[in-house]
Amino acid sequence: MKLHEFQAKQVLARAGIAIPEGRTAATPEEAEAVATALGLPVVVKAQVHVGGRGKAGGVKLAKTAAEAKAHATAILGMDIKGLTVRTVYVERAAKIAKELYLGITIDRDKRRAVVMLSTVGGMDIEEVAESQPERIARAWPEPLLGLRGYAARALCFEAGVPEVQREAVAAMAQKLYDVFRSTDAMTIEINPLFIQEDGSVVAGDAKLEVDDNALYRQPELAAYKEIAPDEVQEERAKALGFSYVQLDGTVGIIGNGAGLVMSTLDAVKNAGGSSANFLDVGGGAKESVVKAALEIVLANPKVKAVFINIFGGITRGDEVAKGILAVLKDTKPKVPLVIRLSGTEAEAGRTLLEGAPLVSRATMDEAATEAVRLAT
Amino acid sequence: MSVLVGAQTRVLVQGLGREGAFHTARMIEYGTKVVGASKPGKGGTTQDGISLFDTVAQAVESTGANTSIIFVPASGAPDAILEALDAKIGVIVAITEGIAVHEMLTVASMLERSMSVLIGPNCPGLISPGTAKVGIMPAENFSTGPVGFVSRSGTLTYEIADLLTKAGLGQTTCIGIGGDPIIGLPTPDAVRYLNEDPDTEVIVIVGEIGGSAEERAAEYMRAHGTKPAVAFIAGRSAPPGKRMGHAGAIVSGNSGTAASKVAAFEAAGIPVATAPSEIPGLVKKALAGRT
Numbered sequence: 118m119k120l121h122e123f124q125a126k127q128v129l130a131r132a133g134i135a136i137p138e139g140r141t142a143a144t145p146e147e148a149e150a151v152a153t154a155l156g157l158p159v160v161v162k163a164q165v166h167v168g169g170r171g172k173a174g175g176v177k178l179a180k181t182a183a184e185a186k187a188h189a190t191a192i193l194g195m196d197i198k199g200l201t202v203r204t205v206y207v208e209r210a211a212k213i214a215k216e217l218y219l220g221i222t223i224d225r226d227k228r229r230a231v232v233m234l235s236t237v238g239g240m241d242i243e244e245v246a247e248s249q250p251e252r253i254a255r256a257w258p259e260p261l262l263g264l265r266g267y268a269a270r271a272l273c274f275e276a277g278v279p280e281v282q283r284e285a286v287a288a289m290a291q292k293l294y295d296v297f298r299s300t301d302a303m304t305i306e307i308n309p310l311f312i313q314e315d316g317s318v319v320a321g322d323a324k325l326e327v328d329d330n331a332l333y334r335q336p337e338l339a340a341y342k343e344i345a346p347d348e349v350q351e352e353r354a355k356a357l358g359f360s361y362v363q364l365d366g367t368v369g370i371i372g373n374g375a376g377l378v379m380s381t382l383d384a385v386k387n388a389g390g391s392s393a394n395f396l397d398v399g400g401g402a403k404e405s406v407v408k409a410a411l412e413i414v415l416a417n418p419k420v421k422a423v424f425i426n427i428f429g430g431i432t433r434g435d436e437v438a439k440g441i442l443a444v445l446k447d448t449k450p451k452v453p454l455v456i457r458l459s460g461t462e463a464e465a466g467r468t469l470l471e472g473a474p475l476v477s478r479a480t481m482d483e484a485a486t487e488a489v490r491l492a493t
Numbered sequence: 494m495s496v497l498v499g500a501q502t503r504v505l506v507q508g509l510g511r512e513g514a515f516h517t518a519r520m521i522e523y524g525t526k527v528v529g530a531s532k533p534g535k536g537g538t539t540q541d542g543i544s545l546f547d548t549v550a551q552a553v554e555s556t557g558a559n560t561s562i563i564f565v566p567a568s569g570a571p572d573a574i575l576e577a578l579d580a581k582i583g584v585i586v587a588i589t590e591g592i593a594v595h596e597m598l599t600v601a602s603m604l605e606r607s608m609s610v611l612i613g614p615n616c617p618g619l620i621s622p623g624t625a626k627v628g629i630m631p632a633e634n635f636s637t638g639p640v641g642f643v644s645r646s647g648t649l650t651y652e653i654a655d656l657l658t659k660a661g662l663g664q665t666t667c668i669g670i671g672g673d674p675i676i677g678l679p680t681p682d683a684v685r686y687l688n689e690d691p692d693t694e695v696i697v698i699v700g701e702i703g704g705s706a707e708e709r710a711a712e713y714m715r716a717h718g719t720k721p722a723v724a725f726i727a728g729r730s731a732p733p734g735k736r737m738g739h740a741g742a743i744v745s746g747n748s749g750t751a752a753s754k755v756a757a758f759e760a761a762g763i764p765v766a767t768a769p770s771e772i773p774g775l776v777k778k779a780l781a782g783r784t
Contacts, residue, residue: 383728
């Protein structure tokens, strides 16, 4: 789950990390009033859950309150990568002397957090990692010890942080690590981290993404959750107990188990087609879940055929069949259904489905070929 | 022969709730020695004929349990794993899905200081056909034989085991290592167990998008492999930036792509199947091609 910059900055400020003074505004008039109250110049920043706001024209410097109002007028309602800007963050402009990068994420291979510090600030860190890997200093703190002072200082030496700022940047890295742990963050980033003309350090931007599996113990952050228009179906699916990802092909997919469903998408591709979605009904899905899953897939107007691929284990073939029949009883689908049932109670499932308007195939490859043929 | 679990396995169940009780009954049916379950406050009583203990340490002392299987819900599961580690249980299998990543960082750190092996979390467990099943997989898809099998997936494991079994290719041990980003026994470590097992003649490695465990497994086999291997990667057609069901199945930027994993296996001389149905054929070819 992503936080907006202003929300992340509040979290950082509470942990003692310096941020420029700022407030949110939902209208141009509010933005103008905030600019006047804060003192000029200010930066007007779009608050949306995507990177690259600056390039999209969502971050603008204003030297007067009238200019802040004009920028807010332009930015509010703007579409950035499919998301509409509803709020701007108006912030005192920093007096920038130098830009650094400070970020922490999860290193899956090392099974540790990795703290990254670079004097190449303001750029996408993945691009820096690609083009100038030697410019990123890294540390992997032992989780029971945290990021100790010596390790934070070593990072500053390795990255080449100017001597005057070394202690301040090291302290900021330690505080950021504590926030990373206490918020169950997957990623936390201050990019750019400004060194100002007076030598002080301040967080220019802030990015914070929280582990969805930890929201139960982060109630304050969980309240910030926003569902983007293209995530509505995915969230609805999650509430019903299965996992759904919208794709842009024409074969609707239903399966059980993440790996099997991924393989099903691959089988459709191998057969020359493309999948409209990823849908995993999970282990032990009952009739009602299968019914809801089929309804979600059929609601997608792009779907020209549906491929149901079940390998029964804990999930029973007869429950799957009942779920399908429950949908067919109410409505006659406009697109053909192809099913491959195998494993636990598959025979019982196939018997239940006899006479139903669907095509049954014995293997995943055969069913994929048939579904692709029917979708084209 | 087998790795990690076998005839010597004595299982303690942590989390004998509805799901835990169901799968425990299936494990006992299979012939796995289930010696007890921990249920705080119920020590000294029994449930479905299984002796209950207040703590894992007490259970280990009374029963000699050397393996545990965890069905505790996500919020309590890290504590259950740490309790099993503290009691020095040798093989800990965490079935639970949805454990917070930061909890797993702490668990991984403690795991590295211990002699224990953690399988999972978010996994189907493991099975040494004919001797022990410590997991939730449907047993009828597995059979005894020379194939060692490691997989990040659940259902796909059953599907592939079924294909192998129907092709007459039984298994030594099938290890479902789990679909989370931080797991106890990543692919290269699981492969190492199978590579060092004298009865395993060929290794099947089933990976998926996300992370670089498959690349490291390929590198390990290139350097230390003593037997042939066959690989399969799920999610070749998955778009970047989308989590495909498993918390760990995500391509971020240029990392974790199927293409990188396939290339790593091919560079190590390990054939990669493009569909599960190709795996038995490649395994037979690998067995026939040995010198």
